[in-house]
Amino acid sequence: MTPAVATAAPLHRYLIEAARRWPEQTAVVEPGAGSISYARLDHLSDRVRDRLHAMGVRRGDRVGLYLRKSIDTVAAIYGVLKAGAAYVPVDPGAPASRDAFILHNCAVSALLVESRFDSALRAEHEQLGRLPPMVVLERVGGGQGLSAALDALDREEAAKLSDTFDSAPGDLAYILYTSGSTGKPKGVMLSHENAVSFVDWCSELLEPRTSDRFSSHAPFHFDLSILDIHVCLKHGATLVLVGEDVGKDPERLAQLIAGERISIWYSAPSILALLSQFGRLSDRDLSALRIVLFAGEVFPIKHLRTLTQQLPGRRYVNLYGPTETNVCTWYEVKLPIPEGQAKPVPIGVSCSHLQCRVVDGEGAAVHPGQEGELVVAGRGVMQGYWALPEQSARAFLPDDGEGRWYRTGDVVFEDPDGNYAYLGRRDRMVKRRGYRVELGEIEAGLYRHALVKEAAVVAIPDEESGVKIKAFLSCREEKHPSLIEMKRFCAQNLPAYMIPDSFSWQAALPKTSTDKVDYQRLKELR
């Protein structure tokens, strides 16, 4: 099973080949800041490679990227890959303590950072120890910030021209950190083969052309960005970067899709639902748009129906998969969606570079139609979690000689059409605005408040937003902090998508007979 056919090309080879075939074609557009051709992007990433080599970066090292989304960051990504290292993108919008933890956890040997984040990061690192060598960018935008930072370093001592590393299929290409149940993010390690097998499958699905214009809506620390960046640039198409501020504003977003003539859109369903409700899509010229991809959470069917009515005649594809496999199943939505349909669309069938199965609690395959956990094997499946051997081992079924089966934790069943349908989670993970959130990480964040004595968080299904997160707390003092104070505290200590929707103070949290928090009773408390 799972024949490990070696992939010849390292991931960055696709950019190099595209730059040879289409040197003058526009590779990346950063609205408001400029654009860059394939030849210039290839060259700028060569300069990053040379600088990283001069700083001592070698094969197998990790390099952190603490940069806002920009042409500079795309060039940095390819520079890291060309140097033979794995890129580790952190969320510039997250609290500095979380990002510092990530960079320290995987022991990056170099870091590209914007000067605006530099001082907060230095402060955090004082507790963590040594800071890695850094390339500090005064700003990002259009690639100029990166060029200027490299120029300045070259004036001190010019970086010698070096060779692009011909990475092996098993070498790490990137590490993406996701929410961890213990309160610390965990790093999902993805190899060149993982990335390239996924990118090649996307080529099959999308058949991109050089005339295509891909959206880059997801942030680069989010696995949706792998499709955006690497599929687009493999095919000589143009990647249109969507900034964080525009990305959440449906009106500006709709203007951008029209103005930039986006042809392949990919985002979490929550963004598409916002666009369909507030983007006035019918008033705009979205004639270039041919494919709409969504992933990351269940798309409430009423919003999907409205969207497909506003924008008929496009392909709509539901992509499903955790960061550990990237997309592992897909479903092309059949139009029109019947008015009476209340069920969300299925997650579909296995991608061609992977195998999927539904298993029972013992790991044995269930009969078709029975529910069980979805497990995945094949070339797209992660190498493991960084420096977490036990969690890595637990993530897979025990080896029975039939391949490495990754346990998604998602409960599904196969419907009569042969499509998998999603039912729910086996554990305490939820999806919010496309992000995965371990409720334990929110609890760990709440416990950092000096007055919080006990904290427990439950997720309640919600038709409008998918899920509402409710926090139950008890206080060390008689007068508990106000709701506003708690929201502000969370805004400073957790990523925005982890802030609970409500806070409820109790004299003490309900306990089970074994003195654990009784989550069932909390859910009933409402």
Add this chain to the structure above:
Amino acid sequence: MSDVEYSVKQFILKEFLPGEDPSELTSSTPLITGGILDSLATMKLVMFLEDSYGVKFEAHEVDPDHLDTVADIARLVAAKKG
């Protein structure tokens, strides 16, 4: 407190801070940077303001620089009505 400040406060308390003591929400409480308004809540607030005061917000105004406190919001609405 202006009428606009008062009704914006009432709207935020009712929609996004149910159960909160009204005196905790002041004219200078940070709303977006303070985790009270997420992106969807901000959109809802803007729609409320547009409907209530007959004003129109430009896309670039929907951000923490313009809407982070009740005082900021009231100032912007007054300027638009002005």
